[in-house]
Amino acid sequence: MSRINNDVAIAEGAYSWQLMMLAMAFISGIGSASVIFSANKILFLYGLIIGLLHLTFNVAFIKPLKNVSDKIQSKLSEVVQRFSDIISGAFVIRVFMIGEIIFKKFIQTNLAVYKLSLKRINYNSILAAYNYTAGRLIFFGQIVIGGYLVMKNKLTFGNLMISVNMMGSLLWLFGSVGQFLTNLQSSLAGAQRIFEVLDIDEKYLDDTKIEYISLPMVTEINQNSSSICIEFKEVSFSYSETKEVLNDITFTVPKCAKVAFVGKSGGGKSTIFKLIMGFYKPQKGEILIFGRPISCYTVKELRSLFAYVPQDCYLFNGNIYENIRYGKLNATEKEVIEAAKKANIHDFIMSLPEGYNTKVGDKGLTLSGGQRQRIAIARAILKDAPILLLDEPTSSLDSESELEVMKALNALIEGKTTLIIAHRLSAIKDADIIYLIEDGKVIEKGNHDELLRIKGKYANLYLKQFATKYYF
Numbered sequence: 348m349s350r351i352n353n354d355v356a357i358a359e360g361a362y363s364w365q366l367m368m369l370a371m372a373f374i375s376g377i378g379s380a381s382v383i384f385s386a387n388k389i390l391f392l393y394g395l396i397i398g399l400l401h402l403t404f405n406v407a408f409i410k411p412l413k414n415v416s417d418k419i420q421s422k423l424s425e426v427v428q429r430f431s432d433i434i435s436g437a438f439v440i441r442v443f444m445i446g447e448i449i450f451k452k453f454i455q456t457n458l459a460v461y462k463l464s465l466k467r468i469n470y471n472s473i474l475a476a477y478n479y480t481a482g483r484l485i486f487f488g489q490i491v492i493g494g495y496l497v498m499k500n501k502l503t504f505g506n507l508m509i510s511v512n513m514m515g516s517l518l519w520l521f522g523s524v525g526q527f528l529t530n531l532q533s534s535l536a537g538a539q540r541i542f543e544v545l546d547i548d549e550k551y552l553d554d555t556k557i558e559y560i561s562l563p564m565v566t567e568i569n570q571n572s573s574s575i576c577i578e579f580k581e582v583s584f585s586y587s588e589t590k591e592v593l594n595d596i597t598f599t600v601p602k603c604a605k606v607a608f609v610g611k612s613g614g615g616k617s618t619i620f621k622l623i624m625g626f627y628k629p630q631k632g633e634i635l636i637f638g639r640p641i642s643c644y645t646v647k648e649l650r651s652l653f654a655y656v657p658q659d660c661y662l663f664n665g666n667i668y669e670n671i672r673y674g675k676l677n678a679t680e681k682e683v684i685e686a687a688k689k690a691n692i693h694d695f696i697m698s699l700p701e702g703y704n705t706k707v708g709d710k711g712l713t714l715s716g717g718q719r720q721r722i723a724i725a726r727a728i729l730k731d732a733p734i735l736l737l738d739e740p741t742s743s744l745d746s747e748s749e750l751e752v753m754k755a756l757n758a759l760i761e762g763k764t765t766l767i768i769a770h771r772l773s774a775i776k777d778a779d780i781i782y783l784i785e786d787g788k789v790i791e792k793g794n795h796d797e798l799l800r801i802k803g804k805y806a807n808l809y810l811k812q813f814a815t816k817y818y819f
């Protein structure tokens with residue numbers, strides 16, 4: 348946010364007005380210099396030497412000014428971060444009564460910006476004071492030298508007046524070059540911070556390029572006889588160097604099957620989904636979709652294959668209708684309503700005074716978790732993609748709604764390949780294959796009955812959940 352708000356404006360200064368000022372200074376400075384030169388060479392030499400000294404002094408301030416500008420910019424971004432913490436975390440801050448501490452941190456960061464800004468103002472003031480005083484002294488020197496030359500009849504009074512008039516523009520040129528260089532430093536500091544974002548990792552998948560053009564297109568593969576939809580071949584992946592999240596994992600997802608991933612929190616289930624959708628590149632191994640390596644898809648091709656219901660459903664600012672329609676941008680009103688009905692959210696929407704036009708607020712915060720989830724499901728239903736990725740699609744629903752939504756999902760799943768992550772095992776009992784993921788590996792594989800029979804970790808997990816349910 349800070350980079351967009353502050354740095355872009357600062358970087359923009361370089362070409363929006365600084366270059367223009369410099370161009371103006373050059374035109375008038377060079378014009379004046381030639382006039383002074385033709386009036387008197389000694390006065391011209393005087394102007395040149397003083398101007399260069401002037402420039403040197405201004406340039407000496409560039410480095411400290413850049414340092415302090417850099418620091419101000421990065422502190423300003425911290426101010427934005429802390430402020431957004433205060434707004435987004437308002438409930439937690441109140442409940443834990445940590446307002447004072449959080450606010451103090453915010454004030455401290457602001458104070459740091461204030462102190463750094465004072466420092467920058469100090470530098471600028473010294474520079475401005477010098478430039479002003481130097482300007483007067485130069486004028487004085489010019490009168491003394493010029494006066495002497497007039498007395499010696501080496502210069503006419505008229506030419507002295509012309510030189511005095513023109514000297515201002517010449518010095519403006521040297522002063523402007525110094526000023527430009529200092530301002531350019533701030534702009535570069537801003538630009539550098541913008542480029543830090545632009546340069547982040549080269550895009551893994553490309554919007555235009557297909558590397559293996561000779562491979563058949565998805566639609567052709569879709570129709571061929573291979574029965575495998577998704578295949579992970581010894582895939583290893585880590586977000587950072589310190590910890591491996593997926594560890595040589597190998598598994599397949601048959602076409603049109605319902606495949607479930609279960610396991611401990613933090614085991615790497617959601618990460619598998621992110622890899623399938625091409626958000627990250629595995630460090631080792633290969634992922635094939637319809638027999639084709641994922642790196643051979645364009646982003647557009649790949650993303651059109653999936654409908655995704657994320658673990659933490661995100662709704663966009665706008666109304667409910669728009670939010671569902673993002674699943675298929677050219678959907679008709681009838682299709683949107685149909686999808687909402689299937690996701691078991693239509694009745695709720697109709698009970699709202701503004702129905703489908705109800706605004707969902709920032710990040711959808713005016714709705715409950717379950718309502719948001721069902722809207723996200725409706726969005727996925729509308730997309731009607733061949734592969735469904737459901738990351739805990741019913742985690743925020745009560746048992747009754749869960750049953751309803753599972754029914755809707757089951758209707759949708761028909762004829763599609765579905766990957767589903769679930770903590771509540773009741774939601775995946777009927778899956779064709781269940782993979783138990785732990786520490787980035789598949790440790791058990793089979794359908795519900797098979798896994799119960801081997802009395803392993805899945806059976807344990809299931810019995811525990813069953814017992815809890817029974818107990819309550």
Ligand SMILES: Nc1ncnc2c1ncn2[C@@H]1O[C@H](COP(=O)(O)OP(=O)(O)OP(=O)(O)O)[C@@H](O)[C@H]1O
Nearest residue numbers: 586587592610611612613614615616617618619658
């Ligand atoms: N963007 C990220 N950057 C760094 N580490 C991450 C990131 N996302 C997840 N992780 C780490 O990767 C590991 C696996 O996370 P993942 O979200 O895949 O787990 P999960 O099996 O889906 O867990 P849960 O059941 O709680 O949703 C965790 O240890 C997590 O801390």
Ligand SMILES: [Mg+2]
Nearest residue numbers: 616617658738
């Ligand atoms: Mg997860």
